[in-house]
Amino acid sequence: MSTVRVERLTKTFPGGKRALKDVSVDIERGEMVALIGASGSGKSTLIRHIAGLVQADRDAPCKVTVDDRPVQAGGRLSGEARDIRRDIGVIFQQFNLVGRLSVITNVLIGVLGRISVMRGTFGRFRPDEKRAAMQALARVGIAETAAQRASTLSGGQQQRAAIARAMVQGARVVLADEPIASLDPASAKRVMQALSELNEQDRVTVIVSLHQVEYARRYCPRTIALRDGEIAYDGPSTALSHDFLRELYGDASEELVLPDVPARSDAPEPAVAAAVALAGT
Template identity: 45%
Template structure:
């Protein structure tokens, strides 16, 4: 169980995230949606401790994540793997080596300095690439791959950490609709087959409804919606995205993935009479 209690992050006098309290059971797939600047990325970075909360507490089971330091913090960042919008691969290294870098926190400093990898680590990396359908790219330089392929390499690298939780910060924001669907299908498969908690930031409403059993909507650094995707009414969507009256159309929050039979209209969000 991941627990956030009154978590706040300030930058000077500005609160990027303000008094967020949520509980996320193990094995959920959660989509965090909202406009740019709503606080989504700041929230995920606090979970991974890339930045520290200004106030509040983050707990995972019996561990107070927000107070970890040193080796304990490195172990948490190993267990709480992060996938970024910009992939963060080493372009000049081949794909296989990029994926094996996910094992660094499982190895001794001496082995890491030597840059040697065991047969079992290589086999594990190949299996991760096969799972994501890109094993054929193993010996290519990462910088030669398409954006969608690079994001799948980043997911394979995250799997090499043997994480308990997977955080994805706008994983499809720079991808075309087809590659976006492939990446989201991969994250959903990992969640369902491995039971790994997946928390992903998304700009798009249709993607959240299609893939996430739970949606957290943020606006102005605060949680304004938290519930099942099928409870996202038109009023809730307008509150998250800041639209008024009839100004909001599904098109402005859509990637047109089409994986659930096409994009729904905003009218489909209205509760039945």
């Protein structure tokens, strides 16, 4: 049974740029799918359409459904969009936490869609909801930061707080839009692990857009590759060899593949490099 279904999605931005051209995607429950592509290939735009944060072109026959409920059709948000958003957790590249609120309040925002409007509006969270928020924070390993303002956390910690918010939300689909693009490698790995745990233990469907194919290969069984707003590849991540990517993206493939790059001739001596690496940690 498909959880996320995108049919013939076309999006033209006000400037006239075609961001997505007739894109159709079908994702099964419990899948962990990577969306790869160079900058501007339409990854974020696709994710934002699924979450109902942007509308597709008005006169196109496009349709987005999540759990067989329509998010948008024909360029109009459905009346259920707000309801469906409760079941979709979105994780953004820039974390999108409210910096001046405490970490736990940011996580508790995840329950707003499920509790009564009055209680949510006045911030009367119940003890069990607060415990659930602490549990989510503990799962992503930042429970000790609960009382701090979100703006005081590092990028990796903020991203994990955002994942905790999606956990508390009880989301059945998590859309992660370049969640590790602005993180250092160690934080990136932690964030990807948290997402894959969410997928394996809670059977949450995860769609994650990525810049580096390495992470797609390591964490996601299936990869959808976008090029200039069209689907260039949809299949097992193991098939994404470097040669294949070069064929797919040409020079732009360098943006997607990090290792295997020949070392620079003026690179520091190994001993120096180790010292630099140590100083960096």
